[in-house]
Amino acid sequence: MISFVEGYGSFGRLVGHGTFLSDEMAEDVVALVALDLMSQAVRVGMSGAGQIALRHVVLAWMKQRRSGEAEPRLVTVRPDDMAMLMDTGVDDVAAALTEIAVHLSIMQEAEWHGWVKFDLSPWLPLDDSRLFSELDRLWLLDHVSSVQDHCAEAKHFLDQQLDAPSTPDAARPEAVARIAELSTRRSAWEARRKLTKPSAIEDAMADLWTFHDEVAELEHLYDCVVGLLADADGYVEPFGHIWRTQGRAKLQALSLPSRVFFGEEVKPALRLVSHNLGRAGVGDLA
Template identity: 30%
Template sequence: MTGFADISEMSPQLQLMIGTGSHLDPAELDPLIMLASLTVMQNAARAGLNNDALTTLSLLLMVWVRQLRDNPDNGGLVKTTAEDLADLSGWPVERVLTSLQALAPHILIDDLALFAEGDLEIGLAPLLQQDGAGCGDLLIRYWTAHYVMRMGPKLEAAEETVAGGLTRAKDLAGAGERVAGLKARWDAYRAQRDGLAHYTVYGASADLAAFVDEVSTLEGLHDAVVGLVDPASHGPLTFAQECGFPPCAKLQALAISAAELQLHPAEAKAALGRR
């Protein structure tokens, strides 16, 4: 496929999750890149590519993953040579070149003449599709669901800590005003969300920014109560320490929500009106 001005192009959703728009660190990013790579291989297999072409594509994906990690600006671009692929595969260069010709109709090629000689600059965008759309939507759904599911037990534990801590705090001398203020915040939190710990993946995905806001509210309550009632000798932990989530996870959730506002402003406005 030729005629594309930028063969490194990826969909906005893919850029958000694994490209220049992603906040994720390698531990969070790698599963998403793996899922995108699996989509590429599935699409290539559906297209009927032979075994040699699929093997070459798998090697190109290895190169792509490394280059994307090093420079997210690369997007769907892969730069390598047939000689390097021959070294990776153990094949003669001629066999690699033949497999690349089978792959050619399914990728973007910067220069056909150089491609034929084995000097490769190719784009994976045509294979980074799912059901006619960029697989970025799949990555967003996967990451969001996984984020909410991992957060659920942490929220339940934090709510128990706050409730138990406020009960214990009633007996603290001189802390009546502070405890009353925290109790008011706790009651307001519970009235607002009526049990955030039971927030569903579907509900959180529909308004991810609201979910993050409520998590932040609970985080503040948790840390305030723990700091009030737990002495240093008990080794108290903040909510962030208890959760073990990197800061990038919250930023990514907010970035996804912001992107939804831009892509679907009418739906987002309606959701805000229901809050």
């Protein structure tokens, strides 16, 4: 039986209870897993009837992920319903499910009231670095590139306001001192800046915690300058408005790397998680 821990383990941190991803991002990840399952059916030579039945099994899994079922690698289907959906007989569905069961085992104790529960674990192993690499990159590329673009716009705003302030308040003595302080802090941030540059997307994906540390420093500087120098009549949004769309992905990026399961470390192919793994112990996942 799959432990509750799995909901927060390697796979669960992407599609289970352990994910912070927004519904939209999570659905993209689930869709990619579904496509991978179907490609594996072709690879093992499953018959046409078996592939059609598997499509409906996978669709049921996608719906169960959307509804928040606790076990991310299990799926429950009802052959009678599948027969209606496929416009065929129950015996034909049973034969197709039997073919699927050669590769994805049926949990016999779950066969009650006409329901059948499949375990997808054989095709979704927790040490599949190829699949995890694809799934991680699917949401990370969107997240990191969006935040980097936002940082570039924020940096442009800082340069405009600090180098040539235009509001009347900028000439006040206390404002002059504050502008000088913020300019010094901007220069220090620029000297340390590495991962918020659009050209550093691979490095940012490889070191998400440091990336978001750099973003956080820029965010504070930006908001300080908006409050001090921006024209309130031409309201400039705070830096944080990007978190309306990227906030949950930010939490996902700041969470523990999802490659530790049941006390066993799985060596990933991804630089982006292997770089951070040493910072988190197995006990941190309990």
